[in-house]
Amino acid sequence: MAEIKKKGWKELAHGDVLEAGTAAEFETGNWRSERPVRDMNKCISCLICWINCPDSAVILKDGKMTEEFDLKFCKGCGICAKVCPPKIQAIKMVPEKKSGK
């Protein structure tokens, strides 16, 4: 990663102010050890995983679930698999090495 030039006290915004939306600049997906894999035959598009994903990595298309996750940001926390309703179990966490991708 390139060295970021840190600002001096005269240039910084006052009082510990951080602009919003900086998460977009941090690709949290690059240290993932597991990735979610969705079985589209089981998924009922309830959107529970979408609303729970802390990194907005669940991708919707026309209001429906897709097979894709945004792997730039998915850090493999497994929340999506955990919140998927017990009777559905459409998402499995697969170790990165064996994912074959």
Added chain:
Amino acid sequence: MAGDKVARTGNEAMAEAMRQINPDVVAAYPITPATEVAQLFSQFVADGKVDTEFVTVESEHSAMSACIGASAGGARAMTATASQGLALMNEMLHIASGLRLPIVMPEVNRALSAPINIHGDHSDTMASKDTGWIQINCENSQEAYDSIIQAVKICEHPDVLLPAMVSDDGFIISHCMEVIHMLSDDEAKKFIGEYKPERFLLDVDRPYTLGALDLQDYYFEHKRQEIEAMNKASKVIVEVGKEFGKKFGREYGLFEEYRMDGAELVILVMGSTAGTTKTVVRELRKNGIKAGLLKLRIFRPFPFKELSDALRGAKALAVMDRSDAFNSFGGPLFEDVRSSLYDLEKKPLITNYIYGLGGRDIGLDAIKGVYDDLKKMTETGKVEQVVNYLGVRE
């Protein structure tokens, strides 16, 4: 001079100033001797005289927390406290200043426990002297009223953006009725102006994070900014004090020089004791003794440079502390004054008097005795005792 001439106690004067400021949010918890300030203000809320959201909280820690939240959200926020309440707030005081929130807090000086005592001394605000708050000390109700109004303008100045506590002495001022001049509501409103923060958390068009974790890489820079704000506050305090004087006839600065023209024997004091000292100075001057008084108004930021300039001509100086620092040397005011004079080529002889702890009365004779001591010092050229305890039984 405009406005009404009215009789008000210190607490009433502070509450009236709050009414005229009409803050968006007040969160407060009762504590003697400041209880009345918030109590009277809550009556203004109940009577519909202000538009304030009044938050009754379970402690002073929560009162300051609520003010911090409100101020960060973009509101003009105030609270009032004293003594133990201020001590309980301590953690949040640092957060208010560190986040650069211009909260104004009337504060009534009272001794800290233990032993438990409800009367006026300065140990509470002195224990908060390093919290990054501006500290304005008032001699009487008039100054307390005027200073609270000025504090809003000082704190919200873009070069400052720091919180301020405005203090007067518990019971001696807070519960004593005096004649004061009040501004009209309209004059007060115009003087402080509308609060327009540059950034505030409820601004949905420009969202940001306030108070994020700030480690080795940026904490120091943010603290340096805060130090700079305190450096700049002196100038703003003087400007606002001058503007207030121009408009309403009562000018304020960093300190008041009373009969300092050619003064050789000088007492430096804060708060209500300045009033007592003025009487003694007048008497001494009548007898040809070159006595003077320097009443410090702004303790934070401490006016190092201005003070040393003002004290240049003094031969002997007594610094009066209404609290002790328990550093086994002297009071907190003494430390800073003595340090300010270090670079003077010709320094006055300097001595410290700890007085009035727990509200112990200090009369004209005691002050007169201090001037006698100063006189003796100039005659012998020696400081017999650096730190003295005035009025304690041996």
